[in-house]
Amino acid sequence: MCGIVGYIGKRDAAPLLLEGLQRLEYRGYDSAGIAVGGRPGALRSVKSKGRVRELQAKLPKRFAGTTGIAHTRWATHGAPNDENAHPHLDGEGKVAVVHNGIIDNAPELRARLTAEGVLLASETDSEVLAHLIGRSTAETLEERVRGALRLVEGTYGIAVLHSDFPDRIVVARNGSPVVLGIADKEMFVSSDVAALVSHTRQVVTLGDGEMATVQAGDYRTYTTEGDRTSAAPTTVEWEPESYDMGGHDTYMHKEISEQAEAVDRVLRGRIDDRFATVRLGGLSLDAREARGVRRVKILGCGSAYYSGQIGAQLIEELARVPADAEPASEFRYRNAVVDPDTLYIAVSQSGETYDTLAAVQELKRKGARVLGVVNVVGSAIARETDGGIYVHAGPEVCVVSTKCFTNTAVAFALFALHLGRIRDLSVADGRRILAGLRRLPEQIAEVLRGEREIAAIAADYADARSMMFVGRVRGYPVAREAAQKLKEVSYIHAEAYPASELKHGPLALIEPEVPTVAIVPDDDLLEKNRATLEEIKARKGRILAVAHQEQERADHTILVPRNEVELDPILMGIPLQLLAYHTALALGRDIDKPRNLAKSVTVE
Template sequence: MCGIVGYIGYRETQPILIEGLKKLEYRGYDSAGIAVHTGQKLEVTKSVGRLANLENRLTGEPLCGTVGIGHTRWATHGKPSDANSHPHTDNSLKFSVVHNGIIENYLELKEELVQEGHRFLSETDTEVISHLVAVEYEGDIVKAVQKAVRKMRGAFALGVLTEHEPDRLVAVRYASPLIIGVGEGEKFIASDIPAILEYTRDIYILEDGEMAVLTRDRVDLFTIEGNPIAKDVFHVNWDLMTAEKGGYDHFMLKEIHEQPKAYRDTMRGRISEDGRSVVLPEIKLTPEQLRGINRVHIVACGTAMHAGMVGKTVIESLARLPVETDVASEYRYRSPIITPETLVIVVSQSGETADTLAALREAKRCGAHVLAITNVVGSSVAREADDVIITLAGPEIAVASTKAYTSQLIAFYLLGLYMAQTLGTQEEARIAHILAAMDSLPDQVEKILAQSDTVKGIAEAISKHSNLFFIGRGIDYAVALEGSLKLKEISYIHSEAYAAGELKHGTLALIEEGVPVIALLTQEDLYEKTLSNIKEVKARGADVFGIANEGHEAEAAKSVDTLFSIPRTLPLLTPALSVVPLQLLSYYASLALGHDVDKPRNLAKSVTVE
């Protein structure tokens, strides 16, 4: 959510800022802008809408200079507009700021500044920062930023530039991600690695309460209080090409097709050579500590929460521990019962999700052991958790998560099996049996992907409707929730997911002639009951698209209008397969409606504000 890029060096900065912002488009935005010191003064150009609008403005009047900051904004305070776009300046136009996050006390600060004669041109909280820095400036931009930041409450990543000292660029992080890129004779700031990977692979990852002062030749790191700090350079070893579309029409389609590889990569090195046990050397939780755990909380948001719902079933089934799932934005506000005997598992694709981070910190404050499942090495969640399982899905660019979600499922399977073998709740033979079935999952996904055209036809029919329903029982219900969310995210079709057994408790009132219902019936012990639920909606005129296991085609086809069969696997593992046709369904429905699949409206890839 929002993106920052900054540069100081020997090259023209405008192209670097624009290209860097393009690499951050996946985060979601509704306006963009850049500020550049031209050698004589600080100049700002910004525009509502896509980056192309900003580029058009810069075509006729480019900003020439070798130091600058850029930003893509996702509206929080004030509607999308040119005036509300970043960068923001003070009244003298000599201080410019880009900001990710929220300043919670901005109204209080703004009122004080207005009383002192300051004029504000936007509705944003960010504009307050530029005025604060100007007020505090007494010849040293670093001290001015430090003083301004001490007055602010909230979450922020900042890039600050002043006309008075164009040879220095200041960056600050507090509860919103920010990295520093180190090149020869040039330095960078960015919200995420892809923005600067073309120029350098050496970065500093700022922690909360840290700031960096960049010149062309050096980076000085401090706490916000001004104390110098030492930090190791992190070398990025993945290829920029992994963030390209690779011949696919959209990143989402590419990432759907990358799932077999993501499964293999996430499992690789975590299963013993004989295939009979799970090996998680990254887990520091000792067997003695694990035996002392009496409850598990899984906390996440959105798609990650749906992975957590599958994880609940996995851990309860295998490790025989009670598991609660909680939406991260609600977790700390309901005074959850957290003790040192609680294992809290937080799940976040980016590792920077604000609500999930807050839940993690609350759990640690209460003495719980926190284990994170995330896709990003070096992210806040990864650094702050006691233990972390990195899902090796690779960079995920499309806003709608696919391979990151299914990699989270693989991580939960591995974790559940690891806990079971440590606690002795499952026999070795059953663990080996599940691992053997997991080994087949990548090839089974390939088989599903080969039938994409079948799903495409169904999606095109569904795209003509404005409402539909997903139903499933047991673990199928968790997958139904994810399928419904995917469809809403990128096609904007209203859909709801229900536990199929709940239909008769109210939802049947909404079923009428021609309403599409997507029904999952992959759980063998609930198969007959789910068929009964399907017949309930069919009796009221629903048009049912069923997803069933191979071997049930003949029987299931009698109860549904259209059937898609997935390869047979263990019931516990079916979510890793059954979700794939639902991902394709959402993709092709969005395509049929002419939407921007990779950048759905109003959404962002990484939600870094509460």
């Protein structure tokens, strides 16, 4: 969560920092702040509750400085207000700190500082870092930061300015991303490459327990104990234009509309027609090891978890290996039995989701084999896992996930086919699934061409006080993801249930004011699903069906083209993204920045 930007060079820092904050606002947008320096003397800082534009309006006309750090916040400790916004300063105004993460022992550190006469200006956990660094008498800024971090328990990605050391920014990472951008005689710092790509595509990603000193012409990396490390630059694959809105009114609409091309990318170069399978070179899992897998456990949070449910279904159907998905946020706390014959798969769009990363680290500690399914090359989960699949969805700026969810589901289809063909899936079935995968991009485009009709349906349901989503087997994770999307962007309460569970309690909620969205594919459960529609209509419930053919008992039906039954869930989720989008649009919601949420959840 939250966004960090830093700059050091010869240019005026403030405009560059504000530009970076605007690109990172999807990571947090309840307050923002900036601090600049570049020559000996007190730092200058401005902070504001609200969006980056409100911070920009508060900046004085003369706010020069060639070194600076800035932050856009998603609140964890303390209300969104000017005082709790970052950067935080020490008592003398010499130290400025921006921080992502959570300091677990902040109450004890605050009490200690207060007892020593320090006046704390905010309610945040982050402010203690500025005072700890400011009160240090160590000779170098690096030693002062290291000394403060030795007192801290928790997670952090930080950037530090000190007016006595105007030629540098010191950064550190433990559980929250920090990236350096290398340009010509200037350097950038960020929590996300989105803030860097318009200036450089050469980046260095810090690992946990790593720090860096950033100066205009160079950088050096080292551990929090002071030992030098050799973090090498890599090239970012995404172009700056990928982060622009591209003529759309919102990023969410842009990213929904990009899904045909995104799915084509995740398939490109991976299909192996000769053996009716796919090539997944990043797995680091040979055929003998794959045949030794007795179970697959998929871990993710939110939409990543729901895509994992689709993946588990695909793995069981195509590879005939028992598979299930579980929220990583629960798995990491429950002292799970780690089986050496189980293959674990961690799913995260950002590759930095803290709960999922912590689950990966616990699994690795216990000797498990863990693969990653992520979108961001070089992210923490990509580095921590034994291998994996990049989903190649491209940058996703809207807080809610659409194209990355779809590409992740396709990536699981590729993995399931790969595993199935190593085991017992026939050549004929392999070719059938490959043909279905190849049809997906054009079928997604066909669904998107029906947007106008879906928008009209959304307007009809925007007055609902609550909505029910139901689906059986393959349709259930589709229903769960669709309910999540509607909640996130429209703020309409929505719940998802297996269709067979409706009669075991939730049916009590059915009434005209609580419509039901039913996933009704043409599979072997079609008649069972139609019976569910009858139960709902008998209680005067309104029904919106997502189906392959018109459903007589539904008030509205959104038609989706048929694919192979195993791949149908991927297509059936697309119109429900548009339903959520147009419902939120009809209600006047801030679609790209839904309340209380932010992208890339790097806190517990």
